Amino acid sequence: MRFSGLVENEILKIARQRRFRVVMLILVVLIGLIVFAQVRGRERFLRKEWRVETQERMAQMQNMLRDGRMPPSWQRWTRFELGRLQYHLDRGIDPNAISGPLFVRGFANAASYLLLPLLAIVFASDIVSAEFAQGTIKLLLTRPVGRAWVLASKLAAVTLAITITALFGAFVAYLFGGIAYGYQGWGAPILTGFRFAGERFDPSSVRSVALWEDTILVFGLAWFSMLCVGAIALLTSVLLRSTAAAMGTMLAALIAGTILPRLAPSWESQKFLFVTNLPLPDYYSGSPPPISGLTVPFGVEVLAVWAAAALAIAFAVFLRRDVLA
Amino acid sequence: MLETEVVLEAEGLTKSFGRRAAVADVSFDVRAGEVFGFLGPNGAGKTTTIRMLVGLARPDRGRVRIRGLDVFRDFEKAMAHVGCIVEAPDLYRYLTGRENLLHFARMLPDGAEARIPELARLVALADRLDENVSTYSLGMRQRLGIAQALLGNPDVLILDEPANGLDPAGIREIRQLVRYLAAERGISVFVSSHLLSEIEQMCDRVAIIHRGRTLATAAVGELIDRVASDRVRLTARPAGRAAELLSAFGPAEARPGEEEGVVSARIPKERIPEALRALAAAGVDVFAVERPVPSLEEVFLEITAGETV
Numbered sequence: 001m002r003f004s005g006l007v008e009n010e011i012l013k014i015a016r017q018r019r020f021r022v023v024m025l026i027l028v029v030l031i032g033l034i035v036f037a038q039v040r041g042r043e044r045f046l047r048k049e050w051r052v053e054t055q056e057r058m059a060q061m062q063n064m065l066r067d068g069r070m071p072p073s074w075q076r077w078t079r080f081e082l083g084r085l086q087y088h089l090d091r092g093i094d095p096n097a098i099s100g101p102l103f104v105r106g107f108a109n110a111a112s113y114l115l116l117p118l119l120a121i122v123f124a125s126d127i128v129s130a131e132f133a134q135g136t137i138k139l140l141l142t143r144p145v146g147r148a149w150v151l152a153s154k155l156a157a158v159t160l161a162i163t164i165t166a167l168f169g170a171f172v173a174y175l176f177g178g179i180a181y182g183y184q185g186w187g188a189p190i191l192t193g194f195r196f197a198g199e200r201f202d203p204s205s206v207r208s209v210a211l212w213e214d215t216i217l218v219f220g221l222a223w224f225s226m227l228c229v230g231a232i233a234l235l236t237s238v239l240l241r242s243t244a245a246a247m248g249t250m251l252a253a254l255i256a257g258t259i260l261p262r263l264a265p266s267w268e269s270q271k272f273l274f275v276t277n278l279p280l281p282d283y284y285s286g287s288p289p290p291i292s293g294l295t296v297p298f299g300v301e302v303l304a305v306w307a308a309a310a311l312a313i314a315f316a317v318f319l320r321r322d323v324l325a
Numbered sequence: 326m327l328e329t330e331v332v333l334e335a336e337g338l339t340k341s342f343g344r345r346a347a348v349a350d351v352s353f354d355v356r357a358g359e360v361f362g363f364l365g366p367n368g369a370g371k372t373t374t375i376r377m378l379v380g381l382a383r384p385d386r387g388r389v390r391i392r393g394l395d396v397f398r399d400f401e402k403a404m405a406h407v408g409c410i411v412e413a414p415d416l417y418r419y420l421t422g423r424e425n426l427l428h429f430a431r432m433l434p435d436g437a438e439a440r441i442p443e444l445a446r447l448v449a450l451a452d453r454l455d456e457n458v459s460t461y462s463l464g465m466r467q468r469l470g471i472a473q474a475l476l477g478n479p480d481v482l483i484l485d486e487p488a489n490g491l492d493p494a495g496i497r498e499i500r501q502l503v504r505y506l507a508a509e510r511g512i513s514v515f516v517s518s519h520l521l522s523e524i525e526q527m528c529d530r531v532a533i534i535h536r537g538r539t540l541a542t543a544a545v546g547e548l549i550d551r552v553a554s555d556r557v558r559l560t561a562r563p564a565g566r567a568a569e570l571l572s573a574f575g576p577a578e579a580r581p582g583e584e585e586g587v588v589s590a591r592i593p594k595e596r597i598p599e600a601l602r603a604l605a606a607a608g609v610d611v612f613a614v615e616r617p618v619p620s621l622e623e624v625f626l627e628i629t630a631g632e633t634v
Binding site for chain 1 (some may be wrong): 376379380411416417420429432481
């Protein structure tokens with residue numbers, strides 16, 4: 001027995017099941033749809049010179065702010081956006097520029113909230129429970145291989161599947177984004193690191209980096225989020241022994257995580273929940289976090305702690321529990 | 326001596342679920358090269374016992390040793406000597422037969438892969454090996470399960486109700502395979518079943534489990550002799566005359582008349598030859614003599630007769 005053989009087994013099982021192809025298809029269809037919708041939207045919007053367009057938008061926002069009927073969380077976002085747009089105007093960089101490479105980065109930002117974690121869940125939440133459902137767990141755990149190795153090989157396979165999903169997403173986004181906006185522009189400068197200090201827009205840490213550098217970082221963060229979600233989904237799969245229950249639980253957690261900051265923005269402790277910290281790419285690129293105190297280093301720490309705890313419990317339970325189903 | 330070498334040893338296995346004791350103090354030895362039957366009605370604790378034998382469930386008390394290795398302390402080494410099917414031959418249905426075998430070969434020391442063609446021939450699946458298991462019949466899955474269990478060249482094969490759900494041809498194939506493995510390859514086979522007739526045809530020794538306890542462990546013939554009592558069925562002509570003659574040996578009855586018919590009698594085993602000679606001397610034609618295999622219920626009634634259940 002070699003560990004690589006065990007991992008090969010788990011990858012074979014993931015790859016031969018329909019869900020793998022479905023996930024890849026979802027990425028193709030969804031990204032295709034987004035590109036199509038965006039192209040149609042821009043045709044109607046952006047006819048003017050970008051400076052004029054940006055100034056008009058800022059004027060609109062200022063009017064809305066003065067009106068004062070905005071909910072507080074919107075006000076924060078609007079003030080932040082005004083600062084960001086002004087900064088771009090000052091530097092002469094079009095904030096709404098679009099190119100294939102920029103689309104890739106934008107996709108990673110947007111998909112890190114729900115889509116990419118969701119796809120991670122699809123793989124991880126069934127990796128153990130499926131063996132129970134098929135009855136194959138009885139064979140898997142009566143071979144001369146320790147249970148820890150079996151679970152470790154499953155973890156490795158999930159990690160690989162998640163990595164492939166992220167890479168494939170990037171590839172499809174570049175492919176389709178390129179068709180619509182051209183494949184050039186990886187070297188273009190990008191402004192990143194906008195922050196909200198207290199209740200004020202803070203440009204002090206804004207940096208200009210090459211787009212390719214920025215994209216790698218953004219995808220890396222999205223990938224890290226996916227891995228942590230995967231670890232937690234693996235735990236639900238071990239605990240619940242039912243794919244439907246595990247997937248349902250993770251889905252509920254994800255969706256709750258996206259609405260909670262909007263429903264209860266004043267509840268500070270939610271920043272310790274893993275779901276609140278999933279949009280790491282967004283916190284990095286600098287949209288105002290839904291609650292203050294969320295930064296990339298903080299988010300990485302919280303997610304890492306959650307993932308480590310989830311794996312520790314998953315291994316402890318998997319190693320000890322009787323298989324009776 | 327190879328004959329008496331113990332390869333699988335269960336000692337005082339006890340397991341409770343909540344307050345209900347599923348298995349209580351179950352002990353037995355399986356010797357090298359024998360087919361050992363584990364007989365009991367559904368719900369007697371057979372599958373729970375098997376789960377403990379193969380390390381899927383931890384006993385509350387007692388231990389399991391395979392070739393002297395404790396299954397829970399030395400799991401990997403002990404399981405290297407075992408192949409098993411627990412409950413049903415569950416394999417990956419979306420993989421082909423070959424992929425399933427490769428999958429489990431990768432969990433074994435190098436060299437298991439090389440045995441796949443030979444094992445596929447042994448279980449008569451060579452020509453269907455590259456089809457998805459979802460297209461297999463239950464009998465084929467059972468055979469693939471056995472091939473899987475044999476990949477590691479085990480000393481002990483543990484089969485849980487291998488005849489369940491199979492048609493008579495399928496049952497016969499499994500029976501012949503089990504006997505072949507024990508006789509030709511020296512593999513000890515542990516077979517559970519709730520059918521005495523099946524155990525009788527397959528096994529050398531048998532343990533009977535009832536309500537989580539082992540009631541008896543004995544050679545199969547001995548056990549049946551103990552229980553089969555003195556019932557005899559004959560097919561004879563004329564049946565009426567035969568019944569009359571047999572009454573001398575014990576109660577006998579048949580439909581009166583000159584026709585060929587079935588006679589039910591109660592004659593002790595030792596006196597059957599004598600009775601047959603008497604029939605022959607009287608010119609009665611005997612076409613068949615059988616001692617009906619007792620039903621499992623009868624075995625239990627007999628064995629538990631002295632106990633207060």
